[in-house]
Amino acid sequence: MARFEGKHVLVTGGTSGIGLATAQIVAAEGGRVAVTGRSARHRDTAKAALPDSALVIENDAADPDQVDALVATLREEFGQLDAVFLNAGFGTFRPIEALDADHIDAMLATNVRGPALQMQGLRPLLKDGAGIVVTGSVSPYIGQGGGSVYAATKGAVQGIVRAWARELAPAGIRVNTLAPGPIETNFFEATGLSQEDAQGFAEMVKGMVPLGRFGSPEEVGRVAAFLLSDDASYVTGSEYVVDGGMTMR
Numbered sequence: 001m002a003r004f005e006g007k008h009v010l011v012t013g014g015t016s017g018i019g020l021a022t023a024q025i026v027a028a029e030g031g032r033v034a035v036t037g038r039s040a041r042h043r044d045t046a047k048a049a050l051p052d053s054a055l056v057i058e059n060d061a062a063d064p065d066q067v068d069a070l071v072a073t074l075r076e077e078f079g080q081l082d083a084v085f086l087n088a089g090f091g092t093f094r095p096i097e098a099l100d101a102d103h104i105d106a107m108l109a110t111n112v113r114g115p116a117l118q119m120q121g122l123r124p125l126l127k128d129g130a131g132i133v134v135t136g137s138v139s140p141y142i143g144q145g146g147g148s149v150y151a152a153t154k155g156a157v158q159g160i161v162r163a164w165a166r167e168l169a170p171a172g173i174r175v176n177t178l179a180p181g182p183i184e185t186n187f188f189e190a191t192g193l194s195q196e197d198a199q200g201f202a203e204m205v206k207g208m209v210p211l212g213r214f215g216s217p218e219e220v221g222r223v224a225a226f227l228l229s230d231d232a233s234y235v236t237g238s239e240y241v242v243d244g245g246m247t248m249r
Contacts, residue, residue, distance in 0.1 A: 003229040004031025008078040011035045012061055012118065013088030015042035017185035018047060018135070021221035022085055026228070027051050028226060034074060036061070036088065044195035054235070060116030062090035067121040083131040083228040084122060091139070091150035104149050113155035116160060129172040131228040134161050136177040136239065141247045142208075154179075158239060174194040174236035176227045181243020182206070184214045210245035 009026045013019040013100055014035025020042075023033045027050055034055035037043050046056050055077055059070050074081065089111045115134055126132075137154035139147050158177055165175040166212060182205045220242045226232055227240060241247060 001158045002030040003225070003231060004029045004082075005128060007031045007082035008080065009033045009083040009085070009228060010074060010078075010081055010122070011085040011087055012059070012115075013234055014085070014105050014134075015035060015039065015046035015056065018183060018217045018220045018224070019085065019087040019216035022087070022224040023050060023054070025052060025218075025221050025225045026083075029225070030111045031082075032078070033246075036070065053228060055120060059088075061118065062109040064113065064117050067117050071121040074122070080123070080127045081122065081125045082127055083133075084119075084126070085135075086118060087133075087224075089115060089133045089135055091137075091147065091152075091153075093146035093150065093158075095146050096148070099149065107149050107153050111150075111185065112156045114149065114159070115157070119164065126168075126171075126173055129230075129233075130147070130174075131230075132168075132173060132175040133178050133190065133224050133227045134166070134175070136161075136179040138179050138241060138243045139182045140248045161239075163237065169194065169236065174227075175231070176237070177239040178220065178224050178233060179239050179241045179243070180215070180220050181241070182209060182214045183220055183242075184216055205246075208246055209243070210248070213244065215242060215244055224233055 004026050007030045011019045011023045014023045015037030023035050026033045032053050034058045035046050036059035038060040043056050057073060059066050134157055136157045139151040140155040161175050161177045168175060222241050223240055
């Protein structure tokens with residue numbers, strides 16, 4: 001199968017976890033892929049995991065001043081884009097008593113403002129009929145203690161995607177949300193939880209999943225690749241939940 005043969009695909013936050021797994025699928029299916037990341041360690045991992053033709057770009061989605069440089073690099077290297085996976089994001093957990101402006105602003109900057117301004121900058125590069133996927137989460141559905149701000153940012157993503165789907169439909173550009181549940185990634189590194197608390201949380205979460213386990217980045221990446229490809233040519237404004245049945249109702 002070569003769904004991405006001759007295509008150019010961007011994956012932000014593509015140097016680890018779900019993003020890297022998706023980039024590997026795209027590359028294996030003939031696409032030329034660009035990934036972004038702010039961690040030098042993760043960028044080195046991505047360079048080793050992807051073919052030499054891949055672009056590995058240092059970029060912080062939270063910094064609006066870095067959008068123009070990203071767009072310029074992609075314009076020079078790719079010209080146009082056939083698909084974009086706006087995947088960069090993070091979450092930290094705090095109870096109500098510990099909320100402060102810096103905590104809120106940091107997640108809004110990366111999870112909401114980041115993809116919004118990146119989409120604005122990338123819009124001139126998007127081919128008609130392009131596929132766009134934005135990473136959401138199941139967090140708005142589960143009322144997770146300590147996760148109020150993270151859930152709010154991912155709820156915002158859902159609203160943004162539906163508006164973009166309507167706005168870009170005349171160009172045949174499809175926009176969908178991918179909402180992962182508990183996935184085996186480095187997500188917990190940024191949560192602020194101790195190792196003991198993270199382990200306890202993980203065991204609690206597994207008990208909420210009918211399939212009884214965390215998913216793998218590759219399992220989510222396969223759904224992302226479907227949405228980015230022409231196989232999903234009549235899918236837009238939708239949310240695809242990949243959570244082992246955690247939120248089914």
